[in-house]
């Protein structure tokens with residue numbers, strides 16, 4: 610049986626998705642609160658940068674994958690207007706339910722679909738833009754998911770991946786201390802769940818760095834990839850263009 614990683618643990622490939630599902634079923638109800646606590650609100654700036662860089666205009670079709678509680682989908686829906694189409698999607702029903710309810714509370718009736726990024730149920734070249742924020746590192750077969758994103762992106766369109774990445778060397782000690790000491794403690798205090806936040810820290814360490822991810826995106830068929838490092842490389846935005 611092929612193995613993969615779930616945080617620092619080696620698990621059977623067939624088990625990773627259900628273990629990741631367990632994490633997100635557990636954190637869904639406190640996800641937004643924890644995001645603000647853990648990042649000191651910085652995730653809002655990282656997402657705002659992503660929305661700006663997307664350069665979206667009215668009438669475009671967008672798929673937000675691993676969209677969770679809907680931050681990107683909601684902001685993007687404002688840009689495409691009534692003639693556009695933004696889909697909020699996620700593999701996890703608990704996260705998607707929180708996201709859908711939040712969109713409704715904000716007066717937004719976007720289509721919401723439960724889907725696995727490794728098998729996207731849309732025709733090829735359907736979307737002007739595909740986005741994934743903080744989702745890719747949780748996927749079992751990242752190459753397959755990236756290939757699927759490339760397939761559903763139309764020629765002339767792009768896929769944007771916002772994800773934790775590798776910070777510059779000088780930040781590493783404090784980042785490690787924060788990730789492995791503070792995050793699980795915060796998870797325990799706020800969400801009564803230290804283990805999920807230990808997984809968060811470990812999954813970030815196992816995720817490919819900026820250059821490796823860029824190459825992976827080129828390898829699945831994108832023609833050009835721009836990388837924007839944010840907060841000293843703690844987060845990176847990969848913008849992959851399909852010609």
Ligand SMILES: C[S@@+](CC[C@H](N)C(=O)[O-])C[C@H]1O[C@@H](n2cnc3c(N)ncnc32)[C@H](O)[C@@H]1O
Pocket residue numbers: 629633674675676677678679680698699700701704724725726727741742743744745747748749
């Ligand atoms: C950290 S949350 C990110 C949520 C949101 N995009 C954000 O930035 O706040 C990661 C999400 O990835 C989703 N996910 C994990 N594996 C997935 C897959 N194979 N396909 C689609 N979504 C997946 C999880 O269910 C979870 O909602």
